Amino acid sequence: MTRPPAVSAAVVAVVVAAVVSVAVQATLLVFAQVTVVVAAVVAGLALGLLDRRDAVRDVALPAAAIGLVSTVATMVVMAARGTAVLEGRFLVAWVVTAVIGAVIAAGVSWGVGRVTALAR
Numbered sequence: 001m002t003r004p005p006a007v008s009a010a011v012v013a014v015v016v017a018a019v020v021s022v023a024v025q026a027t028l029l030v031f032a033q034v035t036v037v038v039a040a041v042v043a044g045l046a047l048g049l050l051d052r053r054d055a056v057r058d059v060a061l062p063a064a065a066i067g068l069v070s071t072v073a074t075m076v077v078m079a080a081r082g083t084a085v086l087e088g089r090f091l092v093a094w095v096v097t098a099v100i101g102a103v104i105a106a107g108v109s110w111g112v113g114r115v116t117a118l119a120r
Contacts, residue, residue, distance in 0.1 A: 022073050025073075044109040058113075068098050
């Protein structure tokens with residue numbers, strides 16, 4: 001079985017993060033951080049399984065994109081429901097949420113990539 005190119009796997013993972021973020025936030029109305037964590041775990045699994053990334057440097061950029069996209073998707077759903085997400089008091093929390101999403105996506109993707117690389 002051939003692996004997809006790294007760029008397409010990263011794009012798939014980012015799209016998965018956006019879809020999961022919108023779905024979780026729209027249906028469950030949970031805290032934004034919970035939504036981003038769930039999206040980061042699912043997208044990290046997808047990235048790790050599709051691309052089997054086993055080096056930390058290969059995970060950093062896609063994980064950052066996953067954290068950012070899942071946070072922005074969550075913000076869009078919350079804004080559509082009437083929350084003022086761009087108020088100054090929330091900005092630091094959004095940055096921290098994006099970083100948390102990136103770290104979790106990187107950890108999950110790297111872990112899955114290491115496990116599948118060891119299983120080869």
